[in-house]
Amino acid sequence: MAHLAIKKLNTSDDFLTPPVIVEAMGIFDLDPCASKRRERPLATVNYSFPEDDGLMLPWVGAVFCNPPFSELKKWVNRFILHGNGVLLVPARVEVSWFWKLWNHADGIFFTKGPVQYLCPEGKSPPRFFGGAFCAMGAGNVHRLHNIPLKGVLVGARELRG
Secondary structure, three states: OOOOOOOOOOOOOEEEEOOOHHHHHOOOOOEEEOOOOOOOOOEEEEEEEEOOOOOOOOOOOOOEEEHHHHHHHHHHHHHHHOOEEEEEEEEOOHHHHHHHHHOOOEEEEOOOOOOOOEOOOOOOOOOOOOOEEEEOOOOOOOOOOOOOOOOEEEEHHHHHO
């Protein structure tokens, strides 16, 4: 029986959010899993993932977090505990961590189609899922209105039914 080679699309979890998206949402105080490969910072304070353990270091103020896809559950839990900022995750409505976000978020912006992440290796990231920008803290929901992508915003009223 012949073995099929599986082509890996990217050699890391380092999918960068295009800066124009984050800048449109305003100034963030912290990016707890920033990439050393990013051209410019997305927040006032940036922890470089994986060298800095952004899960354990203190979170202060409004955070923007685009966590590594391989550890989404851990980052979702930390984001919910903090309760202030915007978390970008794949719109994976079939998994439990997504429903935990659904039950705690004050608003979620679902992109129409996949987010065009930037990959440091110059390769394309997986494009199977749309993005979900999840806001916690009433003051962060307004940020979702400024995202320069097509999509739909679901507010807390719709989230809770």
